[in-house]
Amino acid sequence: MKTARREAIRELVSRAFAHARPHAPRVSPDGRRIAWLEERGGTDSVVIRRLSGGPIQQLTGTVEPVTDLAWSPDGRSIAYLTGTSLRIARLRGGDTLVVEHAAGLSQPRWSPDGERIAVISRARGWGQIVLLPAAGTALTQLPAAITPSGVDVITYDWHPSGDEVVWEAVRNEENGNLVQLTISRTSGDKSERVVAGADCWATGGRWMPNGDGLIAADDRGGFFHVVHISTIGVRREIDPVDADDVLASNAPDEIPVPSPDGSLVAFLRYEPGGCSIQVRQIADGVDPIGRRLDAFPGNWSALSWLPDSSALVATGQSEAEPEDIWLLPLRSAARRITDSAPLVLPAPPSAPIVVSITARDGLPLKGLLFLPRGASASARVPTMVNGHGGPTWQFLRSWDPLVRSIVEAGYAYLTIDFRGSTGYGRDFRFALHDEWGHGDVHDLVDGARWAAEQPWSDSRFGVIGGSYGGYLTLCALVDEPALWSVGIDRYGDSDLALSYRLGDRPGRLDVERQMGRPDEPSKAPLYRRASPIFETEKIQAPLLMLHGRKDKRVVPRMTEIMARQLEIESKFHEVVWFDDEAHGWERRENQRKAAEKTLDFILAHLPPTVKS
Incomplete structure (x- = not known):
């Protein structure tokens, strides 16, 4: 790709990350105000405004990001979590500490009378509900749990x-x-x-x-x-x-x-x-209602009602719409509450196409295909194949500047809802049990083979994913080494049994639910089959790995041992660490850096073949 074109794509990435992402909206009890989380000064803070419009007020300013919030029943205060503390911010000024040094806090919820705040705490090893007084001296120790x-x-x-x-x-x-x-x-x-x-x-x-x-x-x-x-x-x-x-x-x-x-x-x-x-x-x-209530096809979340039941508030996003908060009246048109769209950004090449693929064992699969401008039988393009995270999830049409830039650079982008994905019923979800790193990887490979038969494909492929999708990247590179020209692993597992022992409890329970325990004699061979660390000698494609040093779900050890084995095998690879990130990238500057590193790596090792 010519230097000018490459710089134009990098500028697109920079613009796409220029605006903060509003999320976790909470409507006040009287329906007049709305609070949400938004990055301010490099960390997520609580901001509020009137639902009818007007200026946005920043309510908190903490070193650690705010992770959740909840209105008090009287609408005068907001409880919020930051670091290991639960605090209360008052709309008319003042900030009170409720409890500090409490491990693993989530989901603060006021009691209906406003006298107590419930929260889930992992202080004793399990996620348990504890009740805290909303007023009085700050606690340094949690009371007994009610669960x-x-x-x-x-x-x-x-x-x-x-x-x-x-x-x-x-x-x-x-x-x-x-x-x-x-x-x-x-x-x-x-x-x-x-x-x-x-x-x-x-x-x-x-x-x-x-x-x-x-x-x-x-x-x-x-x-x-x-x-x-x-x-x-x-x-x-x-x-x-x-x-x-x-x-x-x-x-x-x-x-x-x-x-x-x-x-x-x-x-x-x-x-x-x-x-x-x-x-x-x-x-x-x-x-x-008899019609779609959402403003456009895409990924909607965070539903809540206005107090009079006349409208919903929700967040919505798609490949063409960045995440924003919307007011969705039941009897009138939707209205955008926030506007995080970049001022100058070209329209996406096209809406994604829903594709149907048959896996090698006959299982029907769905996927989404994003095609660049000009892709055709006379101008064929390479394809990046994506495996989503989870695995109990599916690929959703979201505002993803990385996907956007890959397509703008001249690549097809194919996502596969492999077996185990949500949205297709219980039998489809259960089809992944005992099949991690095997049946799901075959689904990605079969998706690539389907793409190779399409008139727009030049039969060159890369594989990319984050979290479970990053793990699938590594698995795919060892399952069909000759198929791939490049691989991108974003904070994925490499040794499933070791990850089970070192990762956090929620992740461990998720693995156990689908794969059993690695110390069970019948399960040990399945865990080994599911671990690409034992077959690194098979990898042929250049591999980029990106990981946060604070990751507790997929611990950094997973990338460290993979990099060590690749070094032993003299395989071409690069590792990018993010010292201030956990499982994924929260800070926009890190999101931008990760996207730029990824795009540069793909361009270097799987160069596009058409001008897009």
């Missing part, structure tokens, strides 16, 4: 009375694919009752506004459905369509949400490459 030890709470919700919480967790030690919803008292008497998940994965329990039952999602029928669950466990499906799954990722911002008046439920439904916002009447499952 049992040995169980990791995934998400939870206060009962409107404040007397109970419902929480989600894996409670069946023999089957990690059964996820239960449990109701516990907040008085500390340890009484509890399981109301869902005895025979399925039940997720995202949210109380009805009057406290009469829960809204949740479960996969009892093989696909995730939105359900109403009574306080004694009676289940009723609200959305019974056996089609693309309701999005049920365990993330607090991606679960079904009942409206404040108790008549409607909003949820996210997968569609190829994205998810759409759906609304149903709780009583009969009828769609009261």
Whole structure:
């Protein structure tokens, strides 16, 4: 690629990262203000503004990034997490410490009366709910948890009375694919009752506004459905369509949400490459709107209702739209609340194409194909094949400057929702059990072979991915060494058994749920087969590895030992470390640096063949 063209692509990357990403929106109890997280001065801070518009006010200014926030019931304060501390910022000034030096805090939630703040803490080794006083002297030690030890709470919700919480967790030690919803008292008497998940994965329990039952999602029928669950466990499906799954990722911002008046439920439904916002009447499952509520096809998240149930607030993004916060009225047009779009950026080459591929064992697969301008039978192009993270996830149409720049530089970009991906039902998810680094890698290879038969392909390939996708990059390079011209591994595993022992507990439980324990005699061979570290001699393609030094999910040791083995085998590779990052890149300057390093490496070792 000519120098001028290369510099133009680098300028595109720089522009695409020029604006901070607004995320984690929270509407005030009176519906007049909205708070969210946005990078200010190199770290995420809480900012607020009126929902109707006006100036944005920065509410916090901490050295450590803010990771979560929650409005007080009176709308006068915001609780937020930063580092190992829980703090309260008051809108009229003042900042109070609630607790400090508390390990592994997440999901602060005020009690309905505003006197207590619940939070999930990992201080005792498991994710447990603890209740903290919202006023008084700051604590240096956490009180006893209201949920049992040995169980990791995934998400939870206060009962409107404040007397109970419902929480989600894996409670069946023999089957990690059964996820239960449990109701516990907040008085500390340890009484509890399981109301869902005895025979399925039940997720995202949210109380009805009057406290009469829960809204949740479960996969009892093989696909995730939105359900109403009574306080004694009676289940009723609200959305019974056996089609693309309701999005049920365990993330607090991606679960079904009942409206404040108790008549409607909003949820996210997968569609190829994205998810759409759906609304149903709780009583009969009828769609009261009859149209798409989201502003454009893409990746929507963080649903919440206005207090009068007239509109939703959500974040939306796609390959053409950077992540922004939107107001989505039920009866009128959507309105953008934030605007993070770069001022000058060319339109993307084209919308992605949904492709259907058949794996070698007959399993049908879906993927997304991004084609550069001019790609055709007379102007063929190389292809970068992507494996998404997770693995229990799927590729979603998102604002990704790296993907954008790769396509602008003249490459096709093919993403494969390999076996184990979400959105295609329980059987498809379970098809990855005992198949890490094997069946999923074959799906990526089969995707590349499908692409090689297309008229626009020049039959040259690279493989790229982050987290689990980075791991798949390494696996693909040893599974079909001659197929690939370049590989990009972003913070991926290399030795699965060692990663199981060194990584954090949530990641370990995820591996165990799908692969068993590496010390089980029947599982040890599967763990070895799933570990590319033992076959580095097979790798032929130049390899770039990027990793954060603070990563606890995939520890830096994974890249260190891979680099050592590649050095022993005299394989061409480069390693880029980010000292101030964990699992992925939070700081925009690091995102930009990682994208530039990746693009330069691809251009050097898999040069494009057409002007795009």
